[in-house]
Structure formats: C-alpha cells, structure tokens
Amino acid sequence: MANILVVDDELGIRDLLSEILNDEGHTVELAENAAQARAARQNACPDLVLLDIWMPDTDGVTLLKEWRGAGLLTMPVIMMSGHATIETAVEATRIGAHAFLEKPITLQKLLKAVEQALARSQPAGPAAALRDGARAPSAVATTEVELTVEAAMAGGQLPPPAGLDLTPQAQRSFELDQPLREARDAFEKAYFEFHLAKEGGSMTRVAEKTGLERTHLYRKLKQLGVDLARGRKSSQAAT
Numbered sequence: 001m002a003n004i005l006v007v008d009d010e011l012g013i014r015d016l017l018s019e020i021l022n023d024e025g026h027t028v029e030l031a032e033n034a035a036q037a038r039a040a041r042q043n044a045c046p047d048l049v050l051l052d053i054w055m056p057d058t059d060g061v062t063l064l065k066e067w068r069g070a071g072l073l074t075m076p077v078i079m080m081s082g083h084a085t086i087e088t089a090v091e092a093t094r095i096g097a098h099a100f101l102e103k104p105i106t107l108q109k110l111l112k113a114v115e116q117a118l119a120r121s122q123p124a125g126p127a128a129a130l131r132d133g134a135r136a137p138s139a140v141a142t143t144e145v146e147l148t149v150e151a152a153m154a155g156g157q158l159p160p161p162a163g164l165d166l167t168p169q170a171q172r173s174f175e176l177d178q179p180l181r182e183a184r185d186a187f188e189k190a191y192f193e194f195h196l197a198k199e200g201g202s203m204t205r206v207a208e209k210t211g212l213e214r215t216h217l218y219r220k221l222k223q224l225g226v227d228l229a230r231g232r233k234s235s236q237a238a239t
Contacts, residue, residue, distance in 0.1 A: 001025040002047035002118050007037040007063075008080065009055045013103070017050060020110065023203050034058035041067065046075055048117050051097075053081035053088060061088065064095050076117035080105065107204065189224040196226070 004026050006017045011032070018028045029046065031037040034057050040046070053060040060079055067073040079092045082103030089100040098117045101109060192206070199205040207214045 001027065003027045003029070003044070004114070005029050005031060005037065005040050005046040005049045007031045007034070007049065007055070007060070008052040009033060010052075013052070013080075017105075017110070020107065020204060021114070024111065024114075025202075026114075034060075034063045037063060041072060047121065048075055048114065049077045050101075050114075051077050051079055053079055053084050053092070061092050061095065064092060064097060068096050076121045078113050078117055107208075111204070185224060188220075189226055192221055192224065192226050 001024075004021055006014055006021070006028060007030075008014050008017070009032050014030045014032065018030060021028045029040050031040050033055055037049075037051070041049075051060040051064065058066075060081075064073070064077060064079070067077075073096050076098040077096065079089070079097045079100045080103060081088070081100075084100070084102070092100060098120065099113045101113055192210070195206045195209055199209065203214060203217060207217050210217065212220065
C-alpha cells in the first residue's frame with residue numbers, strides 16, 4: 001500500500017478522499033493549501049499526490065511547476081478540479097502531472113487513476129521482479145480464499161487456507177422455522193460477512209459488489225452486528 005498526500009482546500013473533498021483511500025489500505029496525509037503541501041513534501045516524499053488546481057494561496061499548477069523546478073517532482077501527481085479548462089489540464093500534463101480528474105470525482109475513476117499512477121511509479125528491472133515475486137504468495141492466497149469460499153457456497157468440502165476460517169460462514173445453515181425478519185437478518189449477516197471476507201474488508205469493493213451506497217452499507221452492517229474488522233483480519237492472515 002502507498003502513502004498518499006491529498007491537497008484540497010475543501011474539507012468535504014479531503015474527508016471523502018481520505019475515507020476511500022484509507023479503506024483501500026493506503027496511508028493518507030491531508031493538506032488544505034500549498035503551504036501545508038510543501039511541508040508534507042519536505043517531511044516525507046509521498047508515493048502519490050492528489051492535487052487540487054484552485055486553491056486560495058497558490059494554485060495547484062503553480063505548485064506543480066515549483067516542485068518540478070526544484071527537482072521535487074519525484075512522485076506521480078494527479079490533478080483535480082471542477083472548473084479547469086482543457087488548456088489548464090493540458091498544461092498540467094505537460095509540466096508532469098500523471099492524470100487529471102474532473103470533480104465531482106467518481107469512485108471508479110479515482111481508484112483507476114490511483115492504481116495506474118502507483119503502477120507507473122514502480123521501478124522496472126530486477127528490483128521490480130523481486131518485488132513482484134515477493135508479492136506472489138499474497139496473490140495466490142487471495143485466489144485460494146476465493147476458490148475455497150465459492151466451492152463451499154456450492155456445497156464443496158474444501159478446507160480453508162491456513163489461518164482463515166471462512167468455511168463455517170460459507171456453509172452456514174439457516175433455521176427456517178422462525179419469523180421472516182429474523183431469518184432474513186441471519187441470511188443478510190452471512191451474506192455481508194462473506195463479501196467482507198472475500199474483499200479483504202474493503203468497504204469500497206463490498207459496496208460495488210452488493211450494489212449499495214457506502215453510507216447505507218455502513219448503517220446496514222452496524223444494524224446486523226457485523227464485525228467490520230473481521231474481514232481485514234482474515235485478509236491479513238491469508239497474506
């Protein structure tokens with residue numbers, strides 16, 4: 001996961017991006033203006049910067065030029081704006097911005113841009129091969145988890161991966177001789193626990209898979225008494 005600096009003068013935008021990126025497992029630092037962004041860049045070089053163009057003290061394009069001129073543009077920068085012109089976006093890209101996102105930013109575009117920027121910033125060559133090799137077990141473990149759960153849901157008897165107890169949830173039987181509301185709640189709890197475990201506790205991906213808006217999903221899980229930390233712990237055990 002990456003260290004991401006979000007620079008935006010709007011509190012709501014900072015909070016929203018921070019919530020989404022934290023949910024994806026990234027570490028997020030926030031800055032509300034160029035001065036705070038400079039300080040954050042000086043203290044520690046982030047892996048990625050999400051930079052708003054229109055800010056009260058120094059606009060994002062000027063800050064981008066400043067970093068480039070000082071040799072500090074060593075990380076990918078994604079520009080953001082709700083009022084920028086095509087010329088502004090082209091200029092930012094020419095200076096060195098990796099991408100440009102127009103507000104309001106959709107979840108899919110944000111995650112795709114972040115993923116592409118971080119992938120492009122990774123070094124190539126033997127070091128990259130070693131890194132990819134080191135990550136291979138995690139990918140295998142994730143695939144194993146998915147296959148185990150899907151097989152269990154289909155009636156299979158595959159054992160869960162070491163340290164990850166998903167089979168009891170996946171094979172849970174439901175008592176039908178009870179009020180409809182209680183039976184439905186039991187099923188919904190098992191349904192969401194299954195998806196949380198499968199998606200490594202990521203609320204963003206669970207929301208996409210289940211078709212629920214994130215705020216409604218949070219309320220639903222709280223109402224059902226679902227342990228939100230369980231999916232993350234299970235994912236960590238698998239890796």
